[in-house]
Amino acid sequence: MLKIKNLHASVEGKEILKGINLEVNPGEVHAIMGPNGSGKSTLASVIAGNEDFEITDGSIELEGEELNEMAPEERAHQGVFLSFQYPVEIPGVTVTNFMKTAINETRKARGQEEMPANEMLKKIREKSELLEIDRKFLSRSLNEGFSGGEKKRNEIFQLAMMEPKLAILDETDSGLDIDALKIVANGVNRLKTDKNATIVITHYQRLLDYIIPDHVHVLLNGKIVKSGGKELALELEEKGYDWIKQEAAV
Amino acid sequence: MAYTEEELKKELETKEYEYGFYTDIESDTFPVGLNEDIVRAISMKKEEPEWMTEWRLEAFRVWKEMEEPEWANVKYKKPDFQAISYYSAPMNKPKYDSLDEVDPELLDTFKRLGISLEEQKKLAGVAVDVVMDSVSVATTFKKTLAEKGIIFCSISEAIKEHPELVKKYIGSVVPRKDNFYAALNSAVFSDGSFCYIPKGVRCPMELSTYFRINQAGTGQFERTLVIADEGSYVSYLEGCTAPMRDENQLHAAVVELIALDDAEIKYSTVQNWFPGDKEGKGGVFNFVTKRGLCETNAKISWTQVETGSAVTWKYPSCVLKGDNSIGEFYSIAVTNNYQQADTGTKMIHLGRNTRSTIISKGISAGKSQNSYRGLVQINSRAENARNFSQCDSLLMGNECGAHTFPYIEAKNKTSQVEHEATTSKIGEDQIFYCNQRGIDTEKAIALIVNGFSKEVLNKLPMEFAVEAQKLLEISLEGSVG
Ligand SMILES: Nc1ncnc2c1ncn2[C@@H]1O[C@H](COP(=O)(O)OP(=O)(O)O)[C@@H](O)[C@H]1O
Numbered sequence: 001m002l003k004i005k006n007l008h009a010s011v012e013g014k015e016i017l018k019g020i021n022l023e024v025n026p027g028e029v030h031a032i033m034g035p036n037g038s039g040k041s042t043l044a045s046v047i048a049g050n051e052d053f054e055i056t057d058g059s060i061e062l063e064g065e066e067l068n069e070m071a072p073e074e075r076a077h078q079g080v081f082l083s084f085q086y087p088v089e090i091p092g093v094t095v096t097n098f099m100k101t102a103i104n105e106t107r108k109a110r111g112q113e114e115m116p117a118n119e120m121l122k123k124i125r126e127k128s129e130l131l132e133i134d135r136k137f138l139s140r141s142l143n144e145g146f147s148g149g150e151k152k153r154n155e156i157f158q159l160a161m162m163e164p165k166l167a168i169l170d171e172t173d174s175g176l177d178i179d180a181l182k183i184v185a186n187g188v189n190r191l192k193t194d195k196n197a198t199i200v201i202t203h204y205q206r207l208l209d210y211i212i213p214d215h216v217h218v219l220l221n222g223k224i225v226k227s228g229g230k231e232l233a234l235e236l237e238e239k240g241y242d243w244i245k246q247e248a249a250v
Numbered sequence: 251m252a253y254t255e256e257e258l259k260k261e262l263e264t265k266e267y268e269y270g271f272y273t274d275i276e277s278d279t280f281p282v283g284l285n286e287d288i289v290r291a292i293s294m295k296k297e298e299p300e301w302m303t304e305w306r307l308e309a310f311r312v313w314k315e316m317e318e319p320e321w322a323n324v325k326y327k328k329p330d331f332q333a334i335s336y337y338s339a340p341m342n343k344p345k346y347d348s349l350d351e352v353d354p355e356l357l358d359t360f361k362r363l364g365i366s367l368e369e370q371k372k373l374a375g376v377a378v379d380v381v382m383d384s385v386s387v388a389t390t391f392k393k394t395l396a397e398k399g400i401i402f403c404s405i406s407e408a409i410k411e412h413p414e415l416v417k418k419y420i421g422s423v424v425p426r427k428d429n430f431y432a433a434l435n436s437a438v439f440s441d442g443s444f445c446y447i448p449k450g451v452r453c454p455m456e457l458s459t460y461f462r463i464n465q466a467g468t469g470q471f472e473r474t475l476v477i478a479d480e481g482s483y484v485s486y487l488e489g490c491t492a493p494m495r496d497e498n499q500l501h502a503a504v505v506e507l508i509a510l511d512d513a514e515i516k517y518s519t520v521q522n523w524f525p526g527d528k529e530g531k532g533g534v535f536n537f538v539t540k541r542g543l544c545e546t547n548a549k550i551s552w553t554q555v556e557t558g559s560a561v562t563w564k565y566p567s568c569v570l571k572g573d574n575s576i577g578e579f580y581s582i583a584v585t586n587n588y589q590q591a592d593t594g595t596k597m598i599h600l601g602r603n604t605r606s607t608i609i610s611k612g613i614s615a616g617k618s619q620n621s622y623r624g625l626v627q628i629n630s631r632a633e634n635a636r637n638f639s640q641c642d643s644l645l646m647g648n649e650c651g652a653h654t655f656p657y658i659e660a661k662n663k664t665s666q667v668e669h670e671a672t673t674s675k676i677g678e679d680q681i682f683y684c685n686q687r688g689i690d691t692e693k694a695i696a697l698i699v700n701g702f703s704k705e706v707l708n709k710l711p712m713e714f715a716v717e718a719q720k721l722l723e724i725s726l727e728g729s730v731g
């Protein structure tokens with residue numbers, strides 16, 4: 001589904017991603033781990049099309065179609081979803097209105113009719129129940145005055161509403177207490193099918209107890225230096241990143 | 251496409267005036283210039299009684315001695331008041347019985363504006379008194395209103411048919427000598443609307459007037475008088491748009507509202523006059539005096555969405571004379587390119603337990619300047635008066651300006667006055683967040699602007715809110731490539 005080849009990206013002339021290779025197939029969950037500042041969020045932003053970052057080499061493909069030159073909204077229309085590490089506030093725009101706009105703009109871009117109001121309502125009800133979100137919450141301004149945990153849960157609610165092909169969760173676990181973490185993880189698991197894929201970015205292994213990855217990659221200084229199965233995450237938890245840094249330096 | 255400040259700026263600049271066209275209807279126009287003879291001629295043309303002529307002449311004499319005000323935060327070339335023609339009416343101004351009789355070109359104009367009468371008629375419960383080039387050319391729903399004893403007609407008609415009401419109230423809230431433009435308006439006002447709601451009557455529909463400015467070099471001087479008798483209620487809508495013109499057009503309207511004991515008036519305006527092109531050329535000068543008087547337990551709300559005009563000078567105000575009376579002001583002012591707006595309100599608390607609320611939202615883009623100027627005055631007799639003011643500014647790009655000038659004069663120690671102000675910018679991170687959810691930049695800006703303006707948009711009647719939202723989008727979005 002997603003094929004990243006030799007991806008190099010920089011911001012303000014400084015290279016952050018230094019040759020990433022990654023292949024994600026339908027039905028898979030990949031975890032990307034790594035210490036702070038290693039480039040995890042940058043990778044997510046570049047896949048989503050944030051043009052603060054310049055791709056200097058390599059390519060990103062989604063289902064055989066190259067994304068490099070595509071606008072961020074077009075990538076979203078193609079089925080890329082990013083759960084932001086730091087979701088932004090949009091005062092005066094309710095969660096419901098934002099979702100309605102996002103879904104209908106996406107449908108429009110795909111040549112579909114607007115979603116009928118009753119269908120939209122039904123979907124909102126269903127997905128807010130899945131994530132145990134109070135309905136009152138949905139009429140609040142997007143992310144304004146939300147706690148860290150509420151912001152993250154709201155990101156996953158949006159994921160549930162948008163039903164993308166590729167979901168990238170950037171540090172979704174940070175700010176969540178253990179109960180919320182379970183709810184969110186359960187939500188993500190329930191949304192999994194054999195046709196979509198998930199990339200979970202985290203620097204704790206905690207989340208991976210609940211969202212079990214098929215593959216774990218370690219990102220260090222802009223490169224994937226080690227890949228393995230879910231046991232790699234446990235090893236990292238136990239031993240930290242230093243041994244990988246040493247291994248990578250060799 | 252990534253959204254950058256540079257791109258946004260370009261987008262905003264390339265937005266041409268959407269409704270820029272000009273209707274060619276034969277007009278009957280006075281020679282330019284202003285003197286007592288012209289004032290008399292206007293009055294005669296309108297077949298006014300002697301007292302009205304005298305009232306105008308008195309205003310003219312006052313005006314002659316006055317100076318154009320300089321205190322507002324706007325810069326413009328002063329109009330040459332002797333180079334303006336003070337009267338213009340469509341030729342053969344018949345009163346139509348049905349739309350079929352109306353000049354098709356006029357109807358076409360309304361269609362292009364998206365406010366065709368057919369549409370308006372269909373819109374549930376909206377009566378439209380269309381003011382085209384200073385003279386009313388169509389009035390609808392009059393019968394329904396008449397059954398309730400509601401008078402809704404042109405001010406010229408009211409002067410003839412209801413002189414006792416006009417005589418009693420005209421100039422009672424905005425005296426002729428109030429300010430330069432009010433004095434000028436009082437001398438030369440061409441037409442406008444009059445509305446009277448009898449005691450205890452709730453007006454069953456929104457009363458709506460569409461204004462247009464249409465003649466080259468013709469100043470437009472509307473006069474509106476709304477009287478809500480004891481315990482009555484009315485919601486009044488005023489909306490307008492103008493054709494694209496090359497020279498400056500002066501507009502100096504006066505609106506007076508009178509809410510007697512226990513009455514309520516909601517006055518909503520959507521204003522979209524030609525703001526000038528992207529070089530700042532042309533555009534309407536809009537100098538308006540709007541004021542309402544509240545008697546005991548009465549309430550007046552002003553809601554306005556201002557997107558047009560090259561220069562706007564406008565302060566809808568409330569005089570809270572009666573005890574327990576309430577004044578509200580909800581405003582969205584958008585400026586783009588070289589537009590300049592100096593708007594705000596005055597809340598004059600005279601009575602006890604009077605309350606006022608001010609919510610002002612300024613949106614500035616391009617090289618425009620957007621100023622809020624508000625006065626909250628609590629008189630010594632106004633025990634327990636309360637005011638809450640909130641002024642928010644949203645900036646787009648780095649070349650525009652937002653300014654807030656709140657003046658507070660509190661002469662009673664029991665009063666409470668609160669003022670809050672914020673300034674924010676549309677962030678690239680907000681745009682990217684929207685883009686990531688499949689919303690393109692143009693739509694994202696509309697969404698963010700609507701969110702910012704929501705508290706005010708919510709105060710507008712439904713159909714008007716939709717129109718106002720469209721206007722905000724038109725004023726701020728470009729053709730994103
Ligand atoms: N917009 C930006 N401008 C400048 N530097 C940035 C920007 N975004 C990220 N960086 C830098 O790129 C590196 C990787 O950051 P990031 O991708 O956020 O790491 P991670 O998510 O793994 O913690 C850091 O050194 C960070 O300072």
Ligand SMILES: [Mg+2]
Nearest residue numbers: 040041085171
């Ligand atoms: Mg990060």
